[in-house]
Amino acid sequence: MYIIGVDIGGMSVKGGIVGEDGKILCKAGVETKTASEPDVIIADTVSLINNLMQKARLKIGGIKGLGLGIPGAIDSKRGVIVYSNNINFINVPIVERLRGYFGELPVFIGNDANAAALGEMRFGAARKYLNAVFVTLGTGVGTGIVIDGKLFEGVSSAGAEGGHTVIVADGEPCSCGRRGCFEAYASATALVRQTKAAMEKHPDSLMSVIAREKGRVNGRTAFLAAARGDVAAQEVINRYIGYVGEGIVNLANIFRPEVILIGGGVSNEGDALILPLQKIMDERCYGIHNGNPRVLVEKASLTNDAGILGAASLAL
Amino acid sequence: MYIIGVDIGGMSVKGGIVGEDGKILCKAGVETKTASEPDVIIADTVSLINNLMQKARLKIGGIKGLGLGIPGAIDSKRGVIVYSNNINFINVPIVERLRGYFGELPVFIGNDANAAALGEMRFGAARKYLNAVFVTLGTGVGTGIVIDGKLFEGVSSAGAEGGHTVIVADGEPCSCGRRGCFEAYASATALVRQTKAAMEKHPDSLMSVIAREKGRVNGRTAFLAAARGDVAAQEVINRYIGYVGEGIVNLANIFRPEVILIGGGVSNEGDALILPLQKIMDERCYGIHNGNPRVLVEKASLTNDAGILGAASLAL
Numbered sequence: 064m065y066i067i068g069v070d071i072g073g074m075s076v077k078g079g080i081v082g083e084d085g086k087i088l089c090k091a092g093v094e095t096k097t098a099s100e101p102d103v104i105i106a107d108t109v110s111l112i113n114n115l116m117q118k119a120r121l122k123i124g125g126i127k128g129l130g131l132g133i134p135g136a137i138d139s140k141r142g143v144i145v146y147s148n149n150i151n152f153i154n155v156p157i158v159e160r161l162r163g164y165f166g167e168l169p170v171f172i173g174n175d176a177n178a179a180a181l182g183e184m185r186f187g188a189a190r191k192y193l194n195a196v197f198v199t200l201g202t203g204v205g206t207g208i209v210i211d212g213k214l215f216e217g218v219s220s221a222g223a224e225g226g227h228t229v230i231v232a233d234g235e236p237c238s239c240g241r242r243g244c245f246e247a248y249a250s251a252t253a254l255v256r257q258t259k260a261a262m263e264k265h266p267d268s269l270m271s272v273i274a275r276e277k278g279r280v281n282g283r284t285a286f287l288a289a290a291r292g293d294v295a296a297q298e299v300i301n302r303y304i305g306y307v308g309e310g311i312v313n314l315a316n317i318f319r320p321e322v323i324l325i326g327g328g329v330s331n332e333g334d335a336l337i338l339p340l341q342k343i344m345d346e347r348c349y350g351i352h353n354g355n356p357r358v359l360v361e362k363a364s365l366t367n368d369a370g371i372l373g374a375a376s377l378a379l
Numbered sequence: 380m381y382i383i384g385v386d387i388g389g390m391s392v393k394g395g396i397v398g399e400d401g402k403i404l405c406k407a408g409v410e411t412k413t414a415s416e417p418d419v420i421i422a423d424t425v426s427l428i429n430n431l432m433q434k435a436r437l438k439i440g441g442i443k444g445l446g447l448g449i450p451g452a453i454d455s456k457r458g459v460i461v462y463s464n465n466i467n468f469i470n471v472p473i474v475e476r477l478r479g480y481f482g483e484l485p486v487f488i489g490n491d492a493n494a495a496a497l498g499e500m501r502f503g504a505a506r507k508y509l510n511a512v513f514v515t516l517g518t519g520v521g522t523g524i525v526i527d528g529k530l531f532e533g534v535s536s537a538g539a540e541g542g543h544t545v546i547v548a549d550g551e552p553c554s555c556g557r558r559g560c561f562e563a564y565a566s567a568t569a570l571v572r573q574t575k576a577a578m579e580k581h582p583d584s585l586m587s588v589i590a591r592e593k594g595r596v597n598g599r600t601a602f603l604a605a606a607r608g609d610v611a612a613q614e615v616i617n618r619y620i621g622y623v624g625e626g627i628v629n630l631a632n633i634f635r636p637e638v639i640l641i642g643g644g645v646s647n648e649g650d651a652l653i654l655p656l657q658k659i660m661d662e663r664c665y666g667i668h669n670g671n672p673r674v675l676v677e678k679a680s681l682t683n684d685a686g687i688l689g690a691a692s693l694a695l
Contacts, residue, residue, distance in 0.1 A: 136666040146669035153669050194534055206633075215526070217635025218510055221671045228629035231548045232564075232622065241628070241663050248548075306548065312557070313544035317522075317633065319533025347557050350452040353462035353469050355537045 064127040065119070066378045067112055070175060070370025071133045073097060073149035073202035076104065078111045079371035080119045080126075083379065085186035087368060089118045101155050109164045128169040128378030131157065132178035132370055134203060139173045139220045139377075148238045149203055171377040175370060176205025177214055177223060179326055179363070182373030184209055188364035194320040197363060198225070198311055201327035203238070204246035208318060226250070230309045245313075248306035251282035251328050254299075258285045261299045269293035286332050304336065308343035315358040316349045326363030337362050380443040382694045383431065385424060386491060386686025387449045389413060389465040389518035392420065394427045395687035396435045396442075399695070401502035403684060405434045417468050425480045444485040444694030447473065448494035448686055450519060455489045455536045455693075464554045465519055487693040491686060492521025493530055493539060495642055495679070498689030500525055504680035510636040513679060514541070514627055517643035519554070520562035524634060542566075546625045561629075564622035567598035567644050570615075574601045577615045585609035602648050620652065624659035631674040632665045642679030653678050 065088060069078040072095060079090035091114055096103050112129070116122065135147030142158025158170045173181070180197040183189040189197075189209065197207040206225030208215040216223055226246035227239045234243025235253070247253055258280050262270045269288035274280045285303070288296030311323050323344070325337060341360040345351060348358055365372050381404060385394040388411060395406035407430055412419050428445070432438065451463030458474025474486045489497070496513040499505040505513075505525065513523040522541030524531040532539055542562035543555045550559025551569070563569055574596050578586045585604035590596045601619070604612030627639045639660070641653060657676040661667060664674055681688050 136669070136671050145671055146666035210526075210531070217633075218637060219635070219672050221666060222633060222635030224632040224635075224665045227632045227665045228544070229546055229625045232546055232550075232625050234548075239665050240668075309545045309548050316540040316543045317533075317538060319535070319538030319540075321534060349540045349543045349555055350462035350537060352556075353452070355452050355461055356535050 065121060065125060066127050066375045067115065067129045068371040068373070068375025068378070069108060069112065069129070069131045070374050071095065071104065071108065071131060071150060072175065072370065073134065076108055076111055077370055078115050079368070079375070080115050080121065081372060081375040085372060087371065089115060090371060091115055091118065095150060097150050101152050104150060105157065105160055109161070112165070123165060123168055126168060128171060129161070129165065130178065130374040130377030131170070131172045132175035132374035132377065133172060134175045134205060136221050137172055137174045139171070139216065142170070142172055144172070145219070145221065169378065173377045174205065174207070174216070174220065174223065175199070175373065176207040177216060178207070178373035178377050179205070179369045180207025180209050180373070181214060181376040182365055182369055183324055183363050184212070185376045185379065186365060186372050188361055189322065189324060192321045194318070195322050195324055196225070196314045196318050196320050197324045197326060198314070199327035200249060200307065200325065200329035201251055203252070204250045204310070206314065210318070225310070225314055228310070228313065230306065230313065245310035249303070249310050254282045254285065254303050254329060255280055257299055257303055261285070261295050265295035268295040270296050282329050286335060290335070300335070304339045304343070308340055308347070311340060311360065312344060312347045315344060319356070320358060322359040322361055324361055324363040326366065326369050330362050331366060333362060381437060381441060382443050382691045383428060383445045384687040384689070384691025384694070385428065385445070385447045386690050387411065387420065387424065387447060387466060388491065388686065389450065392424055392427055393686055394431050395684070395691065396431050396437065397688060397691040401688060403687065405431060406687060407431055407434065411466060413466050417471050420466060421473065421476055425477070428481070439481060439484055442484060444487060445477070445481065446494065446690040446693030447486070447488045448491035448690035448693065449488060450491045450521060452537045452540070453488055453490045455487070455532065458486070458488055460488070461535070461537065485694065489693045490521065490523070490532070490536065490539065491515070491689065492523040493532060494523070494689035494693050495521070495685045496523025496525050496689070497530055497692040498681055498685055499640055499679055500528070501692045501695065502681060502688050504677055505638065505640060508637045510634070511638050511640055512541070512630045512634050512636050513640045513642060514630070515643035516565060516623065516641065516645035517567055519568070520566045520626070522630065526634070541626070541630055544626070544629065546622065546629065561626035565619070565626050570598045570601065570619050570645065571596055573615055573619055577601070577611050581611035584611040586612050598645050602651060606651070616651070620655045620659070624656055624663070627656060627676065628660060628663045631660060635672070636674060638675040638677055640677055640679040642682065642685050646678050647682060649678060
């Protein structure tokens with residue numbers, strides 16, 4: 064039997080057909096039309112799922128369940144997207160809506176970062192831990208929290224929004240309405256903003272050359288320029304990592320997990336990101352010089368497929 | 380049968396003999412000699428307990444257990460104060476040390492804010508909730524977290540340090556070694572610092588008059604002056620409450636509890652503190668305008684005796 068995992072993100076809707084061992088049979092994706100009505104994204108999701116089943120030559124009877132990971136406040140018990148500012152959904156009973164298309168197929172939803180946490184626990188790096196905080200550095204910053212092997216979601220699944228905790232009072236505006244959230248400083252979106260600001264200030268930096276080569280500024284621009292020795296880019300990276308560090312040390316002091324797992328697009332930078340974060344953690348985590356247990360910082364192992372595998376794990 | 384609760388704080392060691400119904404038979408306190416060796420504080424604690432038993436005419440056989448609430452990283456399972464920066468204890472096996480004085484009496488320890496959370500759950504306002512975050516605004520800022528009716532402490536009881544989460548990156552130095560922690564802005568200590576700074580800037584403010592009347596600046600100075608219409612004092616209060624608000628909305632977004640309970644010395648200001656905090660919570664909590672459940676802000680009900688009752692509840 065197979066499961067289908069669909070990850071609805073701010074940039075794309077990605078789906079895959081997944082075996083119970085975590086092997087992905089096939090996958091596909093479409094751009095997220097965030098400016099449109101929820102109906103358009105739902106219709107695109109339905110087409111994506113049908114295409115996947117065709118591609119894998121599977122009928123609905125061969126599918127055990129469908130899991131959807133969605134950014135924002137997702138009431139997993141009621142099957143409702145309560146509020147998702149990245150894709151502009153408010154109070155959408157998506158499980159009920161999808162039931163119209165797939166008959167008796169069980170449909171499960173969850174916050175995308177929570178789903179990623181579940182996926183890492185089931186299929187990835189977190190298999191060996193009981194207590195972990197997952198931090199996804201993507202369009203936004205999501206956090207998924209595992210306590211004693213179980214997902215922690217708060218009342219009405221509305222908690223675990225670590226991306227929406229202020230780390231710079233009165234700082235940059237955040238999509239949630241507050242100012243200075245972790246997300247507003249540590250998302251890939253924030254990194255692009257920080258990179259662009261540095262490029263304006265240092266027009267001769269390698270960052271401009273790389274951005275021209277790639278056709279645009281993205282989350283990799285400053286990392287690539289820094290790796291080639293560009294000083295202004297290294298400053299961007301140091302500052303960005305400093306912000307990520309503040310956020311993850313905060314989460315470590317609150318949850319004191321065994322590990323903080325870093326996922327999302329920016330985590331593909333690997334050691335250039337993870338090693339300085341571990342250094343910050345080892346320097347600043349509460350009581351760390353006085354006998355409190357160390358908190359590890361590791362790259363989430365599922366990276367590119369984390370969304371699909373996480374979503375799929377909701378249906379297991 | 381009775382229990383003894385002892386609350387070791389940065390300013391004083393307070394103890395009480397408590398009935399299983401939460402009634403306090405008698406209580407006493409001594410100043411905390413923080414500059415001395417841990418031995419001095421332990422000896423003072425032992426005298427305090429002996430005095431309490433004499434006062435209540437109770438012998439060790441009439442006592443069911445002894446609970447101690449202590450600030451910092453307390454490994455409740457091992458009975459060790461791992462690290463307490465407020466009272467300068469590092470790796471002190473206090474349960475073993477006290478056993479030498481009280482024979483077979485069961486001794487339990489816990490972080491003071493966690494103990495306060497337990498106390499409120501057992502004896503106070505939180506009895507009607509299953510999910511609560513307790514925030515103590517005292518010498519430091521402690522947080523105690525109750526999830527589904529149980530204390531959450533993290534690995535080695537080293538979590539739940541919400542006071543040590545940065546809300547102002549690169550801000551005021553904190554006793555934990557970081558800069559800009561919630562504690563460095565929202566403790567009574569921070570409020571005194573903010574009040575003094577405003578008094579220097581506005582020497583004609585009522586705050587100076589009140590401080591002279593009372594003999595010193597304390598956490599009440601600005602609240603008292605603001606209540607009498609002093610504009611500079613009101614600015615101090617608004618800014619202070621703004622910082623407390625950032626911290627509690629952060630905790631609400633992470634835990635999404637039913638209630639945030641405010642305790643500690645500053646909570647005695649009552650509605651002047653709680654009502655503006657509820658307003659901030661209702662305005663800024665994640666997804667609150669889009670269907671996410673409301674998080675209540677309430678004054679912890681045990682206030683002055685919270686430390687003693689919390690510590691006592693550790694022994695129940």
